[in-house]
Amino acid sequence: MTYTHVPENLLAFFRDNRRFLIVGHKEPDGDCIGSQLALSHFLSRIGKESFLYSDGPFARTELRPYEDYFRRNIDVSIASPGTVWVIIDCSTRQRIGAFESKIGGLPVAIIDHHDSGSASGDVVFLEPTAPASTLLVQSIIETMVGSVDQAEAEYLLFGLCTDTGFFRHLNEGSGPAFEAAGRLADAGASPKRTHQLIYGGKSLNSRLLMGTILARSESYFGGRLLLSTETLEDSVKFGLESRDSDMLYQLLLSVEGCEAIAMIRQESENNCTVGLRSRSAVDVGAIAAAFGGGGHKQAAGIYVEGKIDGIKRRLLDGFSRVM
Ligand SMILES: [Mn+2]
Known part of the structure; x- marks a missing residue:
């Protein structure tokens, strides 16, 4: 399996549920935050409701512009039918920090590229060959509706460039990641702006x-x-x-x-x-x-x-x- 093949039960998970509580790991990085933002934006685009959570802290300067999109507390009625969790960029529950105790009995989907050896979710899209979780989110969007929009492209490129060190950490055989990045640029993401966002803005x-x-x-x-x-x-x-x-x-x-x-x-x-x-x-x-x-x-x-x-x-x- 490659990260371009999204499990059928994950596609059904997004199609069949209504309200998505999206959480990433504590001490978030750009991949985690970019993946969460892109998925949430996409879900609104297809008429679903979503809420973004993070246990923080938003210590990295490049994440500060996004901090306000994320809630620290659960303030929706999570008991309503059709509400599910999506855990992104980590597969062990203690990595989501304070939210670990708030999952309750709701269904959980895991989207991750870390091989922790113990991913536990009702639906799991775990692909350790993917250099970033954003590539998995991009595959989900492209599989479901054909292409990302500009906002999603920007969030996804931000995450991809974070985890790959702006492609420096990629080895031979990384064609699919570059092809995915090419589609993001075509959709309106700017590598130049993304570089400035990640590496600029320092004191x-x-x-x-x-x-x-x-x-x-x-x-x-x-x-x-x-x-x-x-x-x-x-x-x-x-x-x-x-x-x-x-x-x-x-x-x-x-x-x-x-x-x-x-x-x-x-x-x-x-x-x-x-x-x-x-x-x-x-x-x-x-x-x-x-x-x-x-x-x-x-x-x-x-x-x-x-x-x-x-x-x-x-x-x-x-x-x-x-x-
Ligand atoms: Mn990551």
């Missing part, structure tokens, strides 16, 4: 913070590991909303010879978070797991008690076994 403080952190970078294991830190003083001076982790990781990983990066942030007097990224071979998920953190081979995170210097020593010890 000067966010660039100054990045400069501070980059200037503090240390090189280990012959340059294969780059490590930097963010102190409590940085957070006070530049503000937490100035963090732009994706861009910071991208800049550090672009250094020649760099295989992995570690970013230690002092979050409070006694606690740190650590962001880990790997270019390919180094399994940072395994290193995070040794600290009680989580993630996967190329991206992982840790929340740990301690101060930067102590955590740095322990991390370097962990990396010394694999570098």
Whole structure:
């Protein structure tokens, strides 16, 4: 199966029900938000009612323009007949945050591209080969009515470009994703506007913070590991909303010879978070797991008690076994 083939029972789910409660994962990203917005817009277009939910927070600056479309609380009578849930961009219920306890006994459809191994819904469209959930939503719309409209195209391109890093993360064999993007551009989505939306709009403080952190970078294991830190003083001076982790990781990983990066942030007097990224071979998920953190081979995170210097020593010890 490919993500262009929508399960028949999902099409029936949309045709036969009347009111759709659409929720994505907490700590939403552009794929989650774009998929939800496009699906909701489409459902209105075919005469259905829909409500958008998110547990937030809308921490990423590119999501701020959309925050007001999303409700934090259920304020419709969810008992009425024909009301169903759609969970997008995650397949385990704890990822939807506070809404997990509000599903009740209503039917649930899951639309996701993460392979969590435990998707539980009455109808499941789970396609781990899809680089973004937006591609699944696009397939649903195109299968049901032939084509997306301009608003849907813009939402979908926003999500697709978020999850693919503007197509940088795609490998050979990704023709279908480019073809889908081509149809979005034909329908009126602008790659130029989308790029500005995702990568523009940053504060000067966010660039100054990045400069501070980059200037503090240390090189280990012959340059294969780059490590930097963010102190409590940085957070006070530049503000937490100035963090732009994706861009910071991208800049550090672009250094020649760099295989992995570690970013230690002092979050409070006694606690740190650590962001880990790997270019390919180094399994940072395994290193995070040794600290009680989580993630996967190329991206992982840790929340740990301690101060930067102590955590740095322990991390370097962990990396010394694999570098
Ligand atoms: Mn996604």
